[in-house]
Amino acid sequence: MAETTKLEVFRYDPDAPPGPDGTREGRFQTYEVPFNKDWVVLDALNYIKDQLDGTLSHRWSCRMGVCGSCGMMVNGAARLTCNAFLREWHPEPIRVEPLTNFPVVRDLVVDMTGFMEKLQAVHPYLIRKEQGKLEDGEYKQLPGELAAYKQFSMCINCLCCYAACPVAGFEENFIGPAALALGHRYNLDSRDDGFAERRDVMFSHDAIWQCTFIGECSEVCPKKVDPAAAIQQAKIEATKDWFLSKILPRAMERTASAPVGPREGGAS
Amino acid sequence: MPTHDVILVGGGGAGLRAGIAVAEEHPELSVAVVSKIYPMRSHTVSAEGGAAAVVQPNDTLEDHAYDTISGGDWLADQDAVWAFVNEAPKEMIQLEHYGCPWSREPSGRVATRPFGGMKIERTWFAADKTGFHMLHALFQHSLRYADVVRYDEFFVTDLIVHDGRCWGVIAIEIPTGELHVITGKSVILCTGGAGRIFPFTTNAAVKTGDGMALAYRAGVPLKDMEFVQYHPTGLPGTGILITEASRGEGGIMVNKHGRRYLQDYDLGNAIPVDDERHPQKRTMELGPRDRLSQAFVHELEKGNTTDSEYGPIVHLDVRHLGEAKIDKKIPFVRELCRNYVGIDPVHELIPVRPVVHYLMGGVDTDIDAKTELEGLFAAGECACVSINGANRLGSNSLTELLVFGARAGRNAAKLAKKTKTIPHDELKEQIDATKGRVTSLRQSNGTERIADIRVALQKTMEESAGIYRDEASLQTTVGVIAELKERFEKVKVADKTKIFNTELTAALELGYLLDSAEALAHSALARKESRGSHQRTDHPQRDDDKYLKHSLAYKVEGGAPRIEYKDVVITDWPAGARTYGVQSGLKRDKPAEATAAATPAPSASSDKTES
Numbered sequence: 001m002a003e004t005t006k007l008e009v010f011r012y013d014p015d016a017p018p019g020p021d022g023t024r025e026g027r028f029q030t031y032e033v034p035f036n037k038d039w040v041v042l043d044a045l046n047y048i049k050d051q052l053d054g055t056l057s058h059r060w061s062c063r064m065g066v067c068g069s070c071g072m073m074v075n076g077a078a079r080l081t082c083n084a085f086l087r088e089w090h091p092e093p094i095r096v097e098p099l100t101n102f103p104v105v106r107d108l109v110v111d112m113t114g115f116m117e118k119l120q121a122v123h124p125y126l127i128r129k130e131q132g133k134l135e136d137g138e139y140k141q142l143p144g145e146l147a148a149y150k151q152f153s154m155c156i157n158c159l160c161c162y163a164a165c166p167v168a169g170f171e172e173n174f175i176g177p178a179a180l181a182l183g184h185r186y187n188l189d190s191r192d193d194g195f196a197e198r199r200d201v202m203f204s205h206d207a208i209w210q211c212t213f214i215g216e217c218s219e220v221c222p223k224k225v226d227p228a229a230a231i232q233q234a235k236i237e238a239t240k241d242w243f244l245s246k247i248l249p250r251a252m253e254r255t256a257s258a259p260v261g262p263r264e265g266g267a268s
Numbered sequence: 269m270p271t272h273d274v275i276l277v278g279g280g281g282a283g284l285r286a287g288i289a290v291a292e293e294h295p296e297l298s299v300a301v302v303s304k305i306y307p308m309r310s311h312t313v314s315a316e317g318g319a320a321a322v323v324q325p326n327d328t329l330e331d332h333a334y335d336t337i338s339g340g341d342w343l344a345d346q347d348a349v350w351a352f353v354n355e356a357p358k359e360m361i362q363l364e365h366y367g368c369p370w371s372r373e374p375s376g377r378v379a380t381r382p383f384g385g386m387k388i389e390r391t392w393f394a395a396d397k398t399g400f401h402m403l404h405a406l407f408q409h410s411l412r413y414a415d416v417v418r419y420d421e422f423f424v425t426d427l428i429v430h431d432g433r434c435w436g437v438i439a440i441e442i443p444t445g446e447l448h449v450i451t452g453k454s455v456i457l458c459t460g461g462a463g464r465i466f467p468f469t470t471n472a473a474v475k476t477g478d479g480m481a482l483a484y485r486a487g488v489p490l491k492d493m494e495f496v497q498y499h500p501t502g503l504p505g506t507g508i509l510i511t512e513a514s515r516g517e518g519g520i521m522v523n524k525h526g527r528r529y530l531q532d533y534d535l536g537n538a539i540p541v542d543d544e545r546h547p548q549k550r551t552m553e554l555g556p557r558d559r560l561s562q563a564f565v566h567e568l569e570k571g572n573t574t575d576s577e578y579g580p581i582v583h584l585d586v587r588h589l590g591e592a593k594i595d596k597k598i599p600f601v602r603e604l605c606r607n608y609v610g611i612d613p614v615h616e617l618i619p620v621r622p623v624v625h626y627l628m629g630g631v632d633t634d635i636d637a638k639t640e641l642e643g644l645f646a647a648g649e650c651a652c653v654s655i656n657g658a659n660r661l662g663s664n665s666l667t668e669l670l671v672f673g674a675r676a677g678r679n680a681a682k683l684a685k686k687t688k689t690i691p692h693d694e695l696k697e698q699i700d701a702t703k704g705r706v707t708s709l710r711q712s713n714g715t716e717r718i719a720d721i722r723v724a725l726q727k728t729m730e731e732s733a734g735i736y737r738d739e740a741s742l743q744t745t746v747g748v749i750a751e752l753k754e755r756f757e758k759v760k761v762a763d764k765t766k767i768f769n770t771e772l773t774a775a776l777e778l779g780y781l782l783d784s785a786e787a788l789a790h791s792a793l794a795r796k797e798s799r800g801s802h803q804r805t806d807h808p809q810r811d812d813d814k815y816l817k818h819s820l821a822y823k824v825e826g827g828a829p830r831i832e833y834k835d836v837v838i839t840d841w842p843a844g845a846r847t848y849g850v851q852s853g854l855k856r857d858k859p860a861e862a863t864a865a866a867t868p869a870p871s872a873s874s875d876k877t878e879s
Contacts, residue, residue, distance in 0.1 A: 015765040038505055050719035054771040055763040059305075061472040064508045064604065066400055067309045083607055105443055106768040112306070116420070124408040126367040138364040140376035146369060153369050153401065157308055182408070189367065 003035040005086050006093040007044055009056065012104050026104065028095070029053075035090055041081040042070050045096065045108075058108040065222060068156035071163070072108050073097040078160035078220045099163040115159060118175045121201050122183030127194025145190035152185035152230050154223045161217035161227055167210050175207040177217035177227035184230040187237065195241075203238040211235075269692075272417065273297035273684035274677070275436060275452035277424050277479055279307030281399070281669035282648030282676070283458035284406040285359075288366075289677030291413040297681055300450055301410075302419040302439055304474065304773070308407045311460050311472040312669065315399025316511035316600060317383060318391035319666035321356035324380060327388045329353045334841065336664060339385040339556050340628075340657020341800035342816065342843035343492065343836055348635045348653045350839065352664075352671050359670035360392050368405035369394050381597075382516045383663045385556035385848075387549050391663040396511050396600040402666060422448065423773050424478065426702045427455065427486050427644065428695050434486070434643035435690055438702045442773065445766025447703050451695070453687040454643055454680035457483060458673065461627040461649040462784040464777075466733075467726035469624040470502055470509040476777040477784030479650035483631040484783050488639045489820035489832070491652040493629035493784070494792035494802045497660055498561035498735050502623025504578035506608055510601055510620060512662040515553040517597050518546060519586040521560070522617070523572040529582070530555065533563040536849020541588045555848045558659040558801040561622035565735050576619060583617035590614075622735060626665065628656040628801065629791070632820060637676035643683065647676035654818065658800020710772050714760040718774050721752050721759065722781065729785055733792050738806045742793040746828065749786050756782055787821035787829055794831040795819060812843045 012026035019025060031052055033044045042060055049056050060070040063082040070081045075095050086094065102110035132139055161177035162168045168176050175183075183202050186192050201207060211231045218228040274290050276283040279301045287299045301307060322332050332353040337344050364370055364378065371379045371393050380389040394401035410416050422439040428451065429435070436451035459479030463471025484490050500521070501510040515521070518541060523529045528538040536551035547554050564582060567573050573580035586594060586601070591614045594602055605613045631646035633639050633653055639646055648669050655668060728748040732741035756779060763771040797811035798804050817833035824830055 013765065014767050049770075049774075050717075054718070054761070054774075055765075057768045057770045061305060061309050061474050062311065062314050063473070063506070064314060065607065066397070066600075067311075067313050067472060069305065069309050109768050111443075116306075119408075120411050123412070125412050126365070126409075132365055134358050134361050134365070138361050138370070138378050141372055142376045143372045143374060145376075146372050150369060153404075154397070156313075156400070157306075186367070191367070 149188035279303035280310030282673035285673030286677030318393035343657030495628035499625035
C-alpha cells in the first residue's frame with residue numbers, strides 16, 4: 001500500500017445499548033486512509049464513509065470553506081475540516097472529534113438547535129423606523145459605513161468559536177461569539193434602527209458581559225470575523241448607553257419607544 | 269401530522285425568497301421550509317460573482333433581455349425573460365432593504381461590475397461572496413416571521429400525490445430517523461441542481477437533483493436537461509470555482525504559450541490589459557461560458573494546454589489588477605487560491621480548467637412557476653422556466669432565485685388560499701406505502717456499494733455528456749445508466765440505525781442522481797443538433813427547423829424516458845447568429861447573419877501584456 005495516514009475518529013452511537021452504569025460512551029475508531037498531499041481531513045472522512053465504513057456520520061457540503069457545515073475538532077482545535085490539510089500533521093495520526101461545548105447527536109454531528117435559538121434571539125435583521133419604498137431605490141450607504149460592519153457580516157455560522165470559547169463551555173445560556181457578532185453587525189449598520197430592540201438580549205447577563213475577553217473565538221475563526229472585537233465594541237456601546245440613560249433619561253425613552261420594522265411574526 | 273398552507277422543499281435562495289413572499293404578502297398563511305440541511309448551508313452560499321439587474325442609467329431592460337436570449341442561443345422563452353428583466357431591479361432593491369451588504373459606490377449607491385456575455389456593467393455584487401451574503405440576508409430576514417416554520421434536516425423522500433394533485437411531502441427527520449408526513453395546499457420545489465451527477469463539479473455535496481427526481485417520478489417532465497453548463501475557471505483537483513468576476517475585473521485567460529487564446533475562437537480581439545477599453549464587454553474573457561469552455565477543448569486538442577497532476581489546464585492571470593484591487597474586489601479568489609492550490613494570484617497564475625457548474629434544465633414550469641401537476645411549483649436551479657435557454661449567463665441565476673422564488677411564493681399562496689381542505693383520509697394509502705419503502709431500504713441486505721454506483725455514474729456521464737458529445741458515447745451511457753439503476757435495486761445500506769443515518773440519505777440521493785442523469789442523457793441523445801452548451805460532434809450545426817424547441821423528458825416506469833418537444837416562446841427576437849467580439853451588440857429587428865466568421869484576426873500586439 002502506498003503512503004497512508006491514520007485518523008482516530010470519535011464514534012458515538014446513541015442507539016447502542018447503554019453500559020453497566022446506564023450511560024452511553026463514545027469511543028475512538030482508527031482508520032487508515034491513503035495519504036494525499038492535497039487532501040483535507042474532510043476528504044479522508046469521505047473516503048472512510050465511501051470505502052471503509054458507511055456507518056460513519058458527519059456533516060459537510062460545499063467543501064470550499066463557506067457553507068459552515070464541517071466544523072470539527074482536529075487534534076484538539078476547532079477547524080473547518082474542508083480546510084485542514086492532512087499534510088499539516090502527517091505522518092502523525094489525526095484525531096477527529098465533534099465540536100466541543102455542544103451535545104453530540106451521533107459520531108461527529110453536534111446538536112446546533114441551541115445556537116439557532118441564540119441567533120434568532122439577537123434579531124439578526126434590519127430593523128427600520130420607517131420602511132423604505134422599493135420605487136425610491138436602495139438605502140444609501142457610504143463605503144465607509146459598509147466597512148464599519150462588513151467584517152462582522154462574514155460569519156458562516158460554523159460554530160468553531162463556540163467550541164473554542166471557555167465561557168460557552170460552562171455557561172450553557174451564553175449567547176456566544178457568533179450570535180453576538182451578528183447582533184452587533186446589525187447595530188453597526190447605518191441602515192438599522194434596532195439598537196433598542198436588541199438591547200435586552202445583547203446587553204443581558206447571558207450576553208456580552210459573560211465574555212471575559214480571552215479572544216479564543218477570534219483565534220479559531222476561519223473567516224477572521226473577530227467576534228471578540230465585536231463583543232468588546234458592544235460593551236463600549238452598552239456602557240455609553242447606560243451612562244446616557246442616567247444623564248439623559250428622556251433620550252433613552254425616545255429610542256426605546258421608537259417604532260420598529262415589520263416584525264409581524266413576533267420572533268422571540 | 270403537521271399541515272401548512274405552503275410547503276417549500278429546500279431552503280436556499282429561491283426557497284427563502286418564496287417563503288418571505290408568502291409571509292409578507294399573506295401573513296395569515298403558514299409556511300413550512302423543509303430542508304435536508306440548515307438553510308444557511310444551502311449551495312446559494314457558494315455563488316461568488318454577483319447578480320444581474322438593470323440599474324445603470326445607460327443600461328436598458330431590452331439590452332439585458334437581448335443579452336440573456338442571445339446568450340442562451342435563442343432557447344429561452346422570451347416572455348419569461350421579459351418578466352425576469354422587468355422584475356430583477358425591484359428584487360435586488362428588495363434584498364438591499366432586507367440588509368444585504370452590497371458593495372457601494374463612493375456616492376453610497378450600489379456598485380455594479382461587468383460579467384460575461386453582458387453588454388454593460390449590470391452585476392450587483394457583495395465583493396466576491398455575493399451568494400453567501402444574499403443567502404444569509406434572506407435567512408436572517410426570514411427569522412423575523414414566526415409563521416415561517418422550519419423543518420431543519422428533514423430529508424424529503426416523496427411527494428404526496430393524490431387524484432392528480434400534490435398535497436405535501438413525506439420526509440425523514442434526519443436527527444431522529446422518524447418519518448413525517450407534512451401536508452400542504454401548495455408545494456414548491458427549490459432544491460437546486462444536480463451537478464453531482466458529474467465527477468468534477470463546483471457543486472456542493474447536497475446538489476443531487478432531489479427536486480428534479482421527485483417531480484419526474486410524479487409524472488412532471490424535466491425540461492432541457494441536456495444543457496449542462498461548464499464554467500471555464502474551476503480549480504483543478506477540487507473543482508472549486510474561481511468566479512467570473514475575476515475576468516469581469518480584468519483577468520485574462522492564457523494558454524501554455526502565454527497567448528490569450530480566446531481571440532482564436534471568434535470572441536473578438538485581445539485588447540491589451542493596460543488599454544482603458546479592457547475588459548471589453550461581450551468580448552474575449554467576457555464571452556459566454558459555453559464558448560469559453562469549448563475553446564478549452566480546442567486548445568487541448570491543439571496541444572496548447574499545460575499538463576498537471578489533475579489533468580490539462582490553462583491559466584487565469586489577474587496579477588495586473590494589483591494587490592489592492594484583488595483584495596477589494598475578489599478577496600475570496602485570493603483566499604481560495606492560497607488555501608487550495610497554494611499560490612498567490614497577486615504574484616502567480618491561477619491554474620484552471622472547465623468544470624460542471626449549472627444545469628440550465630430542470631422541472632418544467634410556466635412563467636408563474638407552476639408545473640403540470642396541480643399544487644406543485646418549482647423555482648431556482650431545480651426549475652426550468654426557461655430564461656437560461658441553452659446557456660445561462662453568469663449572474664443571472666442569483667437574480668432568477670429572487671424573481672422566480674417570489675413568483676412561486678405568490679402563486680403558491682394564491683392556490684393555497686382558494687383550496688379549502690386537504691383530503692387527509694384519502695392520502696393514507698400512499699403514505700403507508702412510502703413508509704414501508706424507506707423502512708425496507710434501511711433494513712435491506714443489499715450488496716451494491718453506494719460509492720461504486722455513484723462513481724460509475726459520474727464516470728459515464730463525464731465520458732459522454734461533457735462539453736462535446738456524440739451518438740455513440742451517449743448510447744453507451746444510457747445503457748450504463750439502465751444497468752446502474754438495476755444495481756441500485758440491490759443497494760447496500762450497512763447502517764441499520766435511525767439517528768443521523770447519513771448512509772440511508774446517501775442511498776436516497778443516489779436514486780435522485782440516477783433519475784436526473786437518465787433524463788439528462790436521453791435528452792442529449794435525442795437532440796441531434798448543436799446549440800449553446802449542447803455540442804454534438806456528429807451534428808455540429810444548430811437546427812432551428814427541428815430543434816428550436818424545449819425537450820421534455822417524461823419518466824416511463826421500467827424503461828427509457830419519453831422525450832417530447834414544445835415550442836420556444838419568441839416575442840421579439842427571432843433566432844439569429846450568436847456573435848461576440850467586435851460585431852456583438854443589440855440586433856433587435858433584423859436577425860443577423862453569421863457575422864462571427866467576419867471577426868478580425870487577432871492583433872499582433874495582444875500578447876505583449878503577458879509576462
